Amino acid sequence: PARKLLVLPGDGIGPEVMREVGRVITWLEKNRGLTFEVTEDLVGGASLAEYGVPIRNEVIEKAREADAVLFGSVGDPRWSHVGFDKRPEVAILKLRQELELFANLRPAKVFDALVDASTLKPDVVRGLDIMIVRETVGGIYFGNPRGIETLADGSRRGVNTEVYTTSEIERVARVAFEMARKRSNHVCSVEKCNVMESGLLWKEVVTDLHAREFSDVTLSHMLADNCAMQLVRNPRQFDVIVTGNLFGDILSDLASMLTGSLGMLPSATLGAVQANGKSPALYEPIHGSAPDIAGQGIANPIAQILSFAMLLRYSFDLQEDAQMVEEAVSRVLESGLRTADIMSEGMARVGTSVMGEAIVRE
Amino acid sequence: PARKLLVLPGDGIGPEVMREVGRVITWLEKNRGLTFEVTEDLVGGASLAEYGVPIRNEVIEKAREADAVLFGSVGDPRWSHVGFDKRPEVAILKLRQELELFANLRPAKVFDALVDASTLKPDVVRGLDIMIVRETVGGIYFGNPRGIETLADGSRRGVNTEVYTTSEIERVARVAFEMARKRSNHVCSVEKCNVMESGLLWKEVVTDLHAREFSDVTLSHMLADNCAMQLVRNPRQFDVIVTGNLFGDILSDLASMLTGSLGMLPSATLGAVQANGKSPALYEPIHGSAPDIAGQGIANPIAQILSFAMLLRYSFDLQEDAQMVEEAVSRVLESGLRTADIMSEGMARVGTSVMGEAIVRE
Numbered sequence A, B: 001p002a003r004k005l006l007v008l009p010g011d012g013i014g015p016e017v018m019r020e021v022g023r024v025i026t027w028l029e030k031n032r033g034l035t036f037e038v039t040e041d042l043v044g045g046a047s048l049a050e051y052g053v054p055i056r057n058e059v060i061e062k063a064r065e066a067d068a069v070l071f072g073s074v075g076d077p078r079w080s081h082v083g084f085d086k087r088p089e090v091a092i093l094k095l096r097q098e099l100e101l102f103a104n105l106r107p108a109k110v111f112d113a114l115v116d117a118s119t120l121k122p123d124v125v126r127g128l129d130i131m132i133v134r135e136t137v138g139g140i141y142f143g144n145p146r147g148i149e150t151l152a153d154g155s156r157r158g159v160n161t162e163v164y165t166t167s168e169i170e171r172v173a174r175v176a177f178e179m180a181r182k183r184s185n186h187v188c189s190v191e192k193c194n195v196m197e198s199g200l201l202w203k204e205v206v207t208d209l210h211a212r213e214f215s216d217v218t219l220s221h222m223l224a225d226n227c228a229m230q231l232v233r234n235p236r237q238f239d240v241i242v243t244g245n246l247f248g249d250i251l252s253d254l255a256s257m258l259t260g261s262l263g264m265l266p267s268a269t270l271g272a273v274q275a276n277g278k279s280p281a282l283y284e285p286i287h288g289s290a291p292d293i294a295g296q297g298i299a300n301p302i303a304q305i306l307s308f309a310m311l312l313r314y315s316f317d318l319q320e321d322a323q324m325v326e327e328a329v330s331r332v333l334e335s336g337l338r339t340a341d342i343m344s345e346g347m348a349r350v351g352t353s354v355m356g357e358a359i360v361r362e
């Protein structure tokens, strides 16, 4: 049976990097006998322009019925004044919440060929390979009460609530421990338990789960402020980091920037089994919509292509095909092709589609 | 009249680095005709050991009556199991809240002599000079409701609340704008307004205040995740950063680690005018209590000494004396003396007290 993919390119450079994934899909269908049933739709600013909402319920239902969702990126300065409930970002937040996509896996990996792209010294980041497991349907992103109220004296008060329950913490920690078993067997759990009770509960639940089910994995705990420092001081001390929604947002972006090549990094968000029996999953590059370079044909399509490789691996267990795509990327880099964001002396600078074609050729 | 100082060395390396400030005070009294009335007391684990609480009310009252508080650091793994309300950290949190110490000024500055101490490439951090203004009595650190509750099914739920009001945001933003006027005239305000209403209010209030009173200063806005990335990618784009309590905690630690020499960085926390007419202020190094090296005589006393220089400058307007201390530190570094944390090839490695003595001699 055909594998059902929902493709949501989104805003900015989303559509142009997604086009290059299209070439990879066509190649796999022709040469590897795979069949995909691809549906495409609008999200973010693109959907606001057409339908007046950042994502239609219809699109959420399509996502629910799909085997996997390939997401581009959302965010567009032209839509920054539409009001809190209509901003482009609502598209990804709603998808996460409605499909219960709770475990966002964000690798920060330094490619040998690109070790000089980092602002950190090569000795500090060579071989870096961290996996951040970020909780994505709880915490302060979704807790109630929330909102802005006007007080009697005319001044205002903004409120958000951080909430975590035992089961929310357990399920994401479980993903992290299982991930660690396939990697270097170490998990570092990050919170602010010295200031926040929700962090204290986080720490206790992770500690209990570890003792009960994962005592073969080593576990450490770190405060979020210290973790930010340690990522700069000595990032290679980490294997898997597990943390909440807000800390994960900041720390995973920090970690990915250590590599100096954001345009290379994919991510996957895994969900709970749904009523229809499907385990939804969403794949997207770590980089954003980059409106400043959109439409110029210079964006790096590799993160989007590697997100598709993650999709092959995690959603369809197509290990061999995923590896083919990943190796093609490595070989193209070794051959010296570079998009502008990862350009360095002596390399050949190319645009989005030449990079995409070269990967397909390999 | 004598200037009233309350000295709170705290835990770990706190007492040993504070001892070196004592030498500086003695020197200033002898050679510069200044008189200080110094009272010392216990906080953190040291206070827990003696009195069973992280800080006594009596100490808070002494702080209220002092002209300035010089703080060491708190935190001790031996007291990590005493329960949430008794942990050593409560000492600094209570001082901030009771004295309304709302604006924490945290410089991240790269000393020319130490540019190689950073894990970042010298070209990226040379000349770096950022001032982070962090709000310290509001936000998720102090908001209610908070706590951990047990649900009917035996599972648990941890809650914390982020709250910011117009006036809380305005007063800290005002400090940031005034600071920028004395520096490079740029403020970057950081929040997560795409996800949190409290961040949206933050952005609006800062924008309004800027339009009303500080339109001569340039203002930009940045999301917290992007700020973490930009601090790694190109930290010199920043002058003054203003942000809330939690983001400030993480981003200021990140920024200070960019310098590679945490043992060098002081901070000041300025408070609102109190009922007794005093404007309290607290000065402390950015580094923590470093229990792993405590008692060995190898800690770097410079951050504590420079915190005292900030105290001379901000609380007593003793510009000349502050500068004397700061210049003595620079000259000692130029002469090649280094504590272990900032040691590099060809330099002379010294302990805490030799470093302290050398600074006094200069």
Ligand SMILES: CC(C)[C@H](C(=O)O)[C@@H](O)C(=O)O
Binding pocket: A089, A092, A093, A249, B194, B195, B225
């Ligand atoms: C677009 C935005 C809502 C989102 C987030 O904050 O989670 C993004 O920054 C991310 O990390 O995926």
Ligand SMILES: CC(C)[C@H](C(=O)O)[C@@H](O)C(=O)O
Binding pocket: A194, A195, A225, B089, B092, B093, B249
């Ligand atoms: C000790 C702790 C409560 C404190 C904080 O989180 O504010 C510390 O990390 C700081 O930054 O001063």
